[in-house]
Amino acid sequence: MATTTRSHVPARHEVPVAERWDLESVFPTDAAWERAFREAGAMLPELAAYRGRLTASAGTLLAGLRQADAVREAVERVAVYAGLRQAEDATNATAAAQADRARGLAARAGSAAAFVEPEITALPAATVAAFFAAEPALAPYRFAVERTRRRRSHLRSTEVEATRAGAEGGGGPVAAAH
Secondary structure (H helix, E strand, C coil), rough: CCCCCCCCCCCHHHHHHHCCCCCCCCCCCHHHHHHHHHHHHHHHHHHCCCCCCCCHHHHHHHHHHHHHHHHHHHHHHHHHHHHHHHHHCCCCCHHHHHHHHHHHHHHHHHHHCCHHHHHHHCHHHHHHHHHHHCHHHHHHHHHHHHHHHHHHHCCHHHHHHHHHHHHHCCCCCCCCCC
């Protein structure tokens, strides 16, 4: 007959500091997280400003991809922190609310960036080559742009991509651009 041993799962305050995630190095306070959450959300209209004009020039493409990266990084930082904070204590209502809000922000960011891939795939190959020749700073984006263009048959319109990104909770077309 097997015996079972009940183990005690310690509360976070009972776990030695050396064995905890150092989330305070990311956001030292809830107020700091809140500030970063608001700042990340405020970046979405800046990204949306590139919609319909992302591929107007090599410089515009570069600026738009950089903005998309900045949004992704800011949103991921907020979301990962909130997810880890929630995971460390499932009874923490504040952490649960932060994680929920972060998932919403990630979905909005994915929807806001949904135009990027369809606009890139609409570019003729010669234009893409000319952009990379004209703007050396685009070089770090070469792989992402080429990967996006290879996936063109699997992409839908900006509206469909936005809906898909929102339903998937973010990620978005600019994830891991370089």
